[in-house]
Amino acid sequence: MKNLIVLAALSLLILPSAAFADTIVFNSPTTAGNGNSSTRNPNNTNYEGGTAQFDLDHHSAYTWQFGGIAIPAGHTITGATLTFRNISNWDANTNRLFVHMLDTARSFGSASGNRSATVNGVTSFADATGSPVTTLSDYFAGDDSALVTSTTGDTFLFDRAFNMVGQSGYVATNFTYTFTASQLATLSSYILNGNNLAFGFDPDCHYWNNGIVFTITTAPVPEPATLALLGSGLMSTGFYLRRRRQAASNNQK
Numbered sequence: 001m002k003n004l005i006v007l008a009a010l011s012l013l014i015l016p017s018a019a020f021a022d023t024i025v026f027n028s029p030t031t032a033g034n035g036n037s038s039t040r041n042p043n044n045t046n047y048e049g050g051t052a053q054f055d056l057d058h059h060s061a062y063t064w065q066f067g068g069i070a071i072p073a074g075h076t077i078t079g080a081t082l083t084f085r086n087i088s089n090w091d092a093n094t095n096r097l098f099v100h101m102l103d104t105a106r107s108f109g110s111a112s113g114n115r116s117a118t119v120n121g122v123t124s125f126a127d128a129t130g131s132p133v134t135t136l137s138d139y140f141a142g143d144d145s146a147l148v149t150s151t152t153g154d155t156f157l158f159d160r161a162f163n164m165v166g167q168s169g170y171v172a173t174n175f176t177y178t179f180t181a182s183q184l185a186t187l188s189s190y191i192l193n194g195n196n197l198a199f200g201f202d203p204d205c206h207y208w209n210n211g212i213v214f215t216i217t218t219a220p221v222p223e224p225a226t227l228a229l230l231g232s233g234l235m236s237t238g239f240y241l242r243r244r245r246q247a248a249s250n251n252q253k
Contacts, residue, residue, distance in 0.1 A: 091163075096136040099156075
């Protein structure tokens with residue numbers, strides 16, 4: 001048994017030591033920072049977001065786009081997460097945050113009508129009225145032509161409520177969404193189509209937060225030679241086991 005463990009270990013040691021995972025992190029730009037120290041503490045009932053806040057106002061839908069995503073050569077995407085830091089609904093009304101992944105988004109040099117100019121990759125469009133907003137609908141599932149085109153790749157990621165009806169005060173929390181296997185495959189295809197990506201956010205109602213973080217994890221794809229060496233190691237282990245069984249059988253005769 002001891003020899004078997006040694007053989008298995010040797011099979012693993014022949015793998016290249018340079019094959020390590022990599023992490024790519026994108027932090028959203030600050031679009032609604034709150035520098036008031038009395039209201040940016042997530043433990044206070046009057047919490048109004050942190051200094052890195054991404055505006056998630058209940059009257060608007062948003063796109064956050066970024067380009068030049070460089071996946072290391074020879075790597076594949078193995079994981080991705082989207083984290084909302086200290087997110088909280090502004091009151092106890094019914095609420096929902098809808099999130100989509102887009103392969104790109106429209107960009108504008110100036111504002112027009114209900115749409116803002118694009119600043120640091122962020123564009124907004126006023127899609128609701130009233131305060132609070134009581135109609136919980138997904139802008140990116142309907143007529144979203146103000147922010148994306150008809151050919152934009154659009155994948156729904158999730159929707160979630162923060163602070164249920166009747167809940168007193170604010171309960172800020174770090175919320176992380178982990179991409180599914182199928183969403184990772186789509187993410188890879190979006191990035192391959194020009195190294196661009198965008199997210200669509202439709203907040204109904206208003207959410208305080210302290211920024212959004214998108215993280216991609218990659219790992220190297222084993223080269224054919226590496227797979228062959230690993231296969232040889234496993235074959236050697238199998239041959240050893242076979243010889244051992246045969247020897248044990250002969251000794252019992």
